[in-house]
């Protein structure tokens with residue numbers, strides 16, 4: 001059985017891993033990199049209230065209403081076990097209560113599952129902490145965090161300047177630069193030696209998220225053992241180190257499970273003629289090197305929303321899904337696509353592919369279009385994921401639901417064939 005996943009974002013990578021883990025032969029194709037580098041690395045499930053209470057009340061066309069609470073719960077469990085066992089990333093949290101994390105803008109963001117060492121408000125408020133200032137670091141404003149954190153009732157003991165060794169001479173320093181440097185043991189041993197005097201007496205330290213990609217847990221241990229500091233990380237905007245850590249773990253797990261990854265190709269859908277258009281046959285892949293055909297028993301479409309090419313807004317007030325030309329509902333008048341205030345729900349964000357409970361795209365009359373095509377993640381209709389705070393919860397749970405819905409009938413057919 002060959003499953004082809006289109007898209008290397010959170011939903012596509014998770015779907016590829018789950019499918020391979022269930023024994024399928026998996027190919028993942030992606031035109032570009034998924035957008036985990038633009039994410040805080042946490043898992044927003046339902047930002048506005050307790051997820052387990054809010055979900056049963058949702059309208060029928062919301063992705064979570066199609067996915068259901070049991071699949072969401074199972075997906076989160078699989079995710080937490082996967083990233084901890086494979087990558088040492090221990091995500092805290094559960095479905096019944098959101099955690100509040102301090103952001104780089106000094107605001108609080110509600111999140112279902114938080115990455116390890118994240119700046120969890122409940123932990124920060126237990127005791128005073130110090131903020132580390134790193135000169136020349138892009139998008140990091142410790143004085144702003146100090147001021148906002150104090151207004152939230154947190155006790156900030158002050159801001160301490162921390163020097164950086166070997167900073168780039170001709171451009172600004174980024175969190176990604178520092179994370180790479182922290183992964184080099186000799187460099188960080190020297191740095192911790194330099195930081196020891198200014199951090200003497202500091203037991204709780206808030207830093208931007210830059211403590212390495214691969215040696216993350218070891219680095220936190222070294223801070224504790226050598227400097228006596230427990231570190232809390234605040235994620236900086238793109239490229240976000242916690243998002244990249246997560247991407248690194250998911251990619252490496254997918255490769256370890258034997259997923260074939262084809263990067264840098266643009267996919268177009270191929271419909272299966274002999275099934276009279278009831279099934280998809282595979283993809284045509286284009287790259288600078290030419291074209292190739294890929295056959296599939298199942299395709300999982302994880303090509304993202306407007307921001308990543310899964311949906312395209314056209315000049316003539318129209319929207320299209322470019323891979324299989326799936327039907328989409330959208331207001332004909334483009335002025336109705338956005339709300340007057342950026343803080344309100346945005347109608348354009350709810351545009352997407354409508355699906356059944358197995359996450360198979362529906363036609364204009366509500367009938368399943370192709371038996372073996374499933375859509376997941378940002379391409380799904382029915383939610384403004386940013387406004388709701390549901391982005392990654394929908395990504396993970398839709399991947400879980402689609403993979404299990406797709407693989408079950410194929411397994412049943414295979415076992416009944418064996419019985420005959």
Ligand SMILES: Cc1cc2nc3c(=O)[nH]c(=O)nc-3n(C[C@H](O)[C@H](O)[C@H](O)COP(=O)(O)OP(=O)(O)OC[C@H]3O[C@@H](n4cnc5c(N)ncnc54)[C@H](O)[C@@H]3O)c2cc1C
Pocket residue numbers: 006007008009010011012029030031032033034035036038039040041265266267268302303304305307308309310322323376377378379391392395
């Ligand atoms: C501009 C931007 C801003 C963002 N801001 C935030 C933010 O503020 N907070 C936050 O948490 N997250 C943010 N994100 C991250 C993103 O929304 C989430 O990570 C998202 O939940 C993951 O979506 P996904 O898996 O559905 O697809 P994506 O991560 O969007 O990935 C889509 C994948 O599909 C591939 N693809 C698309 N079309 C084709 C094709 N024809 N052929 C082959 N491959 C194709 C793409 O190359 C990519 O690999 C942002 C993303 C973008 C792009």
